[in-house]
Amino acid sequence: MTITGSTSLPDSTDVLVAGGGPAGAFLACLLARRGFRVLLVEKQATLERTFRGDTVLGPSVVILKQLGFGPALEEHGYIPTERLVIQMEGRKVLDLDYRRFKCGETPIDIPQPALLDIVYRSSAQEPGFQVVFGTTVTELLEENGVVKGAVLRGKGGEKVPVRARLVIGADGRFSRVRKAAGFEAKVTPMDRDVLWFRVPRPEGWAHRTDFFVERDRHVVVMPTFPDGLRIATNLPKKALGAWRQAGLPSVKQIVAQLDPRLGPLMDKHVRSWDDTSFLEIFTAEVDQWARDGLLLIGDASHTVTPILGQGINLALQDAVTLAPVLDTALRRSSGDGTVPAATFADWIAKRRKHKAFVTRFQTRNEASMVATTRLGTWLRRNRYLTMNMTPAKYVLAPKMMSEPFPIDPADVRQVVPV
Incomplete structure (x- = not known):
């Protein structure tokens, strides 16, 4: 309720x-x-x-639990996201295991x-x-x-x-x-915007975020609570009208080219533009x-x-x-x-x-x-590969998310599940 x-x-x-x-x-x-x-x-x-x-990032999960929301989150349920895997031009370039972050909590989807x-x-x-x-x-x-x-x-x-x-x-x-x-x-304005949609999650799907990149085309796939997948693909700035005119099948084709697993799911569950959501970036x-x-x-x-x-x-x-x-x-x-x-x-x-x-x-x-040239994509790919080979990735990545802040006792209550 x-x-x-x-x-x-x-x-x-x-x-x-x-x-x-x-x-x-x-x-x-x-x-x-x-x-x-x-x-x-x-x-x-x-x-x-x-x-x-x-998605609630690991440091924020720590804060939520310190504030007393932990039992209510557990009562409702959520999906822990264990990893971030990025593939560029068909090659895995980054694999981040959130369970190794110092904050002690993985991101969750609720x-x-x-x-x-x-x-x-x-x-x-x-x-x-x-x-x-x-x-x-x-x-x-x-x-x-x-x-x-x-x-x-x-x-x-x-x-x-x-x-x-x-x-x-x-x-x-x-x-x-x-x-x-x-x-x-x-x-x-950024150089691209995003089109979102959701489909049911097949049984056995890994609890991780997958990011597929092919030159300036991108697809992000995230498990979402309780049993879905949240999918995003980029489109050029102010291109939504042209995409709609080209038709939904062309969008599905773009996504399936980067992650073939999604093709049958989109054909079955993404039937009209009403099943998508546009976000200007x-x-x-x-x-x-x-x-x-x-x-x-x-x-x-x-x-x-x-x-x-x-x-x-x-x-x-x-x-x-x-x-x-x-x-x-x-x-x-x-x-x-x-x-x-x-x-x-x-x-x-x-x-x-x-x-x-x-x-x-x-x-x-x-x-x-948004790199499209051979040199640009090579430089991008190798930058991620270099980061992936060093343990420093577990120092650099958390800086973007910030460590949990000290919580004032005046802010804490025990939130009892409904």
Whole structure:
């Protein structure tokens, strides 16, 4: 069962979080655990989302278990991903065994709606927590340039002002809060976009991620809970219309050429374009993340690409590292209690540095993956082969994912399975 949230809105709250995805849900949960009044609003009417990132990286699994979510994750079930295997032009060039990573946990696949449901159920045990679905921020409440809350519009269309000591924009890559705050995002398109689809997983399929590369064509295959395969293939930027005109059989042929195992599965289960999902790939960097009374987190502050499943990882890091900062700021704020932007300077500097590091890696990787010349593909292949031959791969790869952060005891609760 998925909680649906209250339909009424309060006049005021301590923290108003816009966006019920991983960044907003986790931060709202941790602030509610610390005793603050938190209103979380989500534009979707339910938690049901398809073709979203379902992979939680090993360091984030450690954090989830430290926060008390372990029993609930076990009760729901998930698929551990044991390895990443990359093949280029028919040759295996990288084999990463996640079980050898220092963090001690492998990545897991769990549907994002299920993960969010676990977080929401835990939050609902806290007296100060409230979530309202089907609700969006239409504008900010401001006094002398200071954000004092937001105007919310629900399913009925009525606009309701809600005052808050702090507004958190966690509403994703196309953030309305970011736009309302007057922040500009520098959007950098990647050279390719991605088409996703799912098929049933044959019995005995290995619990690993397979990445097949043939010049500038790529296919990623990931086992997904409980019994499926999540498959992605790249397409040139702005090429979706041409692909649709060419027809779905041509897409299936492209995928099957890289991984023949998928041919019969696609023929049987991918019957129309409705069985696919398109994702535009870009990064978005924002020079300013905060104003007095407002802060952006997650994809709203710095959008990354899907490479290595960084979205949920970065969102959870934002929440865990921000919660103690907000705790101190909310308890010490004077006057009307509005949290000033200067409060977040150190936190923003650290998070910006790490996200910029992730983005640089992803950008370099994207540039490499669109190579089409013989020299370009040879250089790419040999770079991966060289990394695969050295134990340093188990030092370099975890740096992209970041080690688990220390958890403040105030954030920990034992989440009992339903």
